[in-house]
Amino acid sequence: MQQNFKSSYNVHVVRILLTFVGMIIVGSLLRSLLLPSEFGDYGHYRPGAVTEEANREMRNKTNDSCLDCHYFVKKIHLKGVHEVVSCEVCHGAYSDHVKDGKVIGEMPVYRGEEIKSLCLRCHNKIIRARPPESIKMIAMPEHLEEKNVRTDHVCNQCHHVHAPYKWIKEAREMMGLPEKWEGGSSWKK
């Protein structure tokens, strides 16, 4: 009786140990099957993901990259106050337009009334949250009323979109009123 009990006790221990070993083997097999090879080299993640993210396509570039080709815009844009505004905000992403130095698609261009809402996006006075130190604002239609013109004028009839003071400065100079402008040959104020 005693003997019997002892042997079945040993069998139990062996069974439990075997089950453990089996679980460890199956577990590590599954782990190596499911986890990518480099997982955990630097932390609980796949280092390849860092490289993949770093190699993502860059879709926006800089103003300089547009001006490499658009030489005529360059001559105007860099001399005006809008030098700080991004081409790609008003037009669209570089990679929709140029790939490997070749033009692959048309750039959208705002026209007419659309230009008004584009300008007012940044210059609208009625949006009171704008800090006046950051940007000069105008109210419509007061801006046009004080100039004694019809209120259906669009901004680009007086302001060059790429250098807002270009035409205004030129007009003033023509009329002999240059003293207000201190920017020398530029179209800044």
Next chain:
Amino acid sequence: MEEITKIKKEIDLDRRGFIKKVLSGAIGGSLLLVMPATAREIAEQIPGMKEQTDLFIADKKFAFVVDITGCIGCGSCCIADKNEYQVPDGHYRTWVERYIIDDHDEVYVDSPNGGLDGYTEPRDDIKNPIRDTFFAPKLCNMCENPSCVQVCPVGATFRTEDGFILVDDKRCVGCSYCVQACPYSVRFINPVKHTAEKCTWCYHRVRQGMLPACVNVCPVHARKFGDLNDKSSEVYKLLHEPHVISVLKPDMGNKPSLHYLGLRREVI
């Protein structure tokens, strides 16, 4: 651009004559203006990044500062961000909130389409006089103790050794734990890929020496990005000299690397 077509036409008409003309300098000048176009690489905005080829960025600790006192709420950053990542409509990796606080300390916040279309209308549903109003751009806080990384069950979101929190969309199972864990609500599940997505401070641009897309386009320089190991950088000076500067929800203990200049306590 007419210049290019003109030159191309000239070449097509008479190659020999064209070369002669170039040599004689007749159109050489205008050709020079066109030639560098395809040849030139754009200059690095963050010096020394292109030389770094290791898995992680060495010797740099990047920080982001948003100047609330400067932001005009134009949404240029939102446009650039949507263009850069082709973010699906209705989801935002970065967005701009408008805060209005009246003299009874009632706070009104709105963000129509995440500020992507700009702010076109004033709020006229506020009866009391307005005490304070400003815009607050939001993006990933790049926490030093990121809750999103702690909860991810599959190691799909992680903090790199150079301090960026990224998402591995190959491992992500779209369980949304991280979306709920983020105290700043910057994460969403991409409806096309069904994986988690969030702002990465444009890691791919930074690796190539370019500023994050939103920083690059901000017309009033309200978004600032730089290296804290460089004592001459603007962000270093902002964080090491007396300024009204703080992080969002400091009590959460996440230790964000995103700082706000001129932050009001009402911003959450």
